[in-house]
Amino acid sequence: MAAAQRDAAIVGIHEYPSRDVEGHVSPLQIKAESAAKALADAGLGWRDVDAIYDAGDGGGMSGLTIAEYFGLHPRVIDTTNVGGSSYELHAAHAKRHIAAGKARVALLTYGSTAHSNAMAIGVGDRGGPGAHPVDNMESFVGMTLVSNYAMVARRHMFQYGTTSEQLAEISVATRLHAMRNPEAVAAMKALEFLDVRETTIDDVVRSRMIADPLHLLECCMISDGGGAVVIAAPEVARDCAKTPVWLLGAGEAAKYPENGGDITVSAAAQSGPAAFGEAGVTPQEIDIAMIYDSFSITVLTILEDLGFCAKGEAGAWVTGGRLRFDRPKDGPALNTDGGGLSSNHPGMRGIFLLIEAARQLRGESCSQVPEAKLAVAHGNGGMLGSRHCAGTVILGRD
Amino acid sequence: MSDIGRPLPNPNELDTGAFWQATKNGELGYQRCDDCNTVVFYPRRHCTGCLGSRLSWHVASGNASLYSFSVVRQSYHPFFRGRVPYAVAWVDLDEGPRLLTNIVGVKDPGKDLHIGQRLVLEWERHDALAIPLFRPA
Secondary structure, X not given: OOOOOOOOEEEEEEEOOOOOXXXXXXXXXXXXXXXXXXXXXXXXXXXXXOEEEOOOXXXXXXXXXXXXXXXXXXXXXXXXXXXXXXXXXXXXXXXXHHHOOOOXXXXXXXXXXXXXOOOOOOOOOOXXXXXXXXXXXXXXXOOOHHHHHHHHHHHHXXXXXXXXXXXXXXXXXHHHHHHOOHHHHHHHHHOOOOOOOOOXXXXXXXXXXXEOOEEHHHEOOOOOEEEEEEEEXXXXXXXXXXXXXXEEEEEEEEEOOOOOOOOOOOOHHHHHHHHHHHHOOOHHHOOEEEEOOOEHHHHHHHHHHHOOOOOOOHHHHHOOOOOOOOOHHHOOEEXXXXXXXXXXXXXXXXXXXXXXXXXXXXXXXXXXOXXXXXXXXXXXXXXXXXXXXXXXXXXXXX | OOOOOOOOOOOOOOOOHHHHHHHOXXXXXXXXXXXXXXXXXXXXXXXXXXXXOOEEEEEOOOEEEEEEEEEEOOOOOXXXXXXXXXXXXXXXXXXXXXXXXXXXXXXXXXXXXXXXXEEEEEEEEOOOOEEEEEEEO
C-alpha cells in the first residue's frame, strides 16, 4: 500500500439492526444507542469524544442538540449536511481536524425513522414552490426522485448503449450479498418485500416500471435505521480494541445543472481522483467498493467516474456478475452488506458505506473478501440527475 | 374528484419572479450578462461568469431539443398521482438554457419520445402566469 499519511483511523462502528422501529424509537435515540455501541466497539467512552459530526438529523441547531443529548463538550462541531454523502464529508473533515491537532476522537452518528414516518422519498412530493429559486423553477413539473435518476439512466443508454439488463447486474449482485447478511434478510422481511430471495437479471427487468427506464428492483428501500462511526488519532487508535481502518484519502465535490452539461458524469469525477490521489492508490488496487446505491444507475455512473472502467463502459464491465464478493480477481466487490437496494436505506445511507468498508478491512463482513486491504466509500447526496454532492473516502488496513 | 391543481410557482420570488411575470405575455425569458455574455439560467440577480450583475433579459424562440426524459409511472403527489404516466424532461433551448419541464401532446410517452427529438414550447395558462411545457415539433 502506498505511503499515504496515517493520520486518522476508524476504530469503532455500529449499524443499528432494526429497519422498522414501529414508532417506538426516535432518531435521537437511534443515534445515542449507536454512538454508545460504536464507542464500546472501540474500547472508548463518552468522555473520550472531543469532536462531533452531524448532518442535521439531530434536529434544529443539531451540533448543539447532539452535544447536550450525548452529554459531550466537543472541541470541534461540524454540521455539514449534503444529504446521503454527508458522512463521507464528515470522515474527510474528521481526518483533517485530527491531523491538524484539533481533535483526537471524532464521533459520527445517524438516526432516521423514515419508514415509520411513511416518508415517500422516491415517489413523493419533491417539495412545493417556495422561497428557493430552484424550487420555484422546477416543482411545477412533478419530477419524483426516481424519475430524476431515471433521466441519467436514459441518457446513459443513449450515449453509450447501456441496457436495462446491464443495470440489473447491480441489483442482482447486491441482493446476493444481502441474502448472506441476516440483518438485511430481516430488513427485507420487516419491510414486506414480496420475494426475499436471490434475484436474476430477468427478475429485475420484469419488475414493475417506476419511472422509465428504472424498475422497482433497481430502487432502494425506505427503512428506519442509523449508525455510528468513531474516528481516532493514531496514538488513540493503537490502543483501541479493534484493528484500525485508516482513512488514506478523501475528496469532495458538488455538481448541478449547467447549460450544455453532461448528466452521465457525476460529481465523483472530481472527488474520486482527489481521494485516490491523496491515498496514493489506483482504482485497480481496490478490493471493496461501497458505492451509494440509491438506484442501479447511481452505481453504474460512479464506477466509471471513480475510474474502475472508462466512461460509458460500465454496462459491459459489470456484466456476468463481476461485482460479486466471490470474484475478487475481477475487480472490487460491490456493497457487500446488501446495500440500500436490499439492506438499509433510511434516507441518508452514507454512514453505512464507511461501516461496511471497515467491517471488510477488519475481516468481519458476512460476505468477506479474503485479504481485503483497500476499500472505497463513495457517498452521493442530493439527486444524481440534477444537483448532488459527492464524498469519496479511501480506506486501508495495516 | 380532487380540485388540487398543479403546484404553481410564486411570481414574486426574488430571483425568478421576473421569469414568471413574463410568462403572462407568452415570453420564455432567460438572462445573459452584458459584460461577459454568460447565459444565466435559472434566473438570478448576479452573473455566475464574472463578478458583475448587469444581466439583460432575452426571449427564447421556444424551439428546443429533448436532452433526456423519464416517464413517471408512480407518484404519491396529490396532483401528479392522477396524471401518470407523464413525461418529465430536461430540454435544451436553442439559445442555450436547459429547462426542466413536461412533454405533452404524445399518445404514449413511453414509446413516442426519443432523445434529440425537436420540440416546441406550449403554454399552459393559469390566472397569474403560464407554465412552459413542450411538445414534439
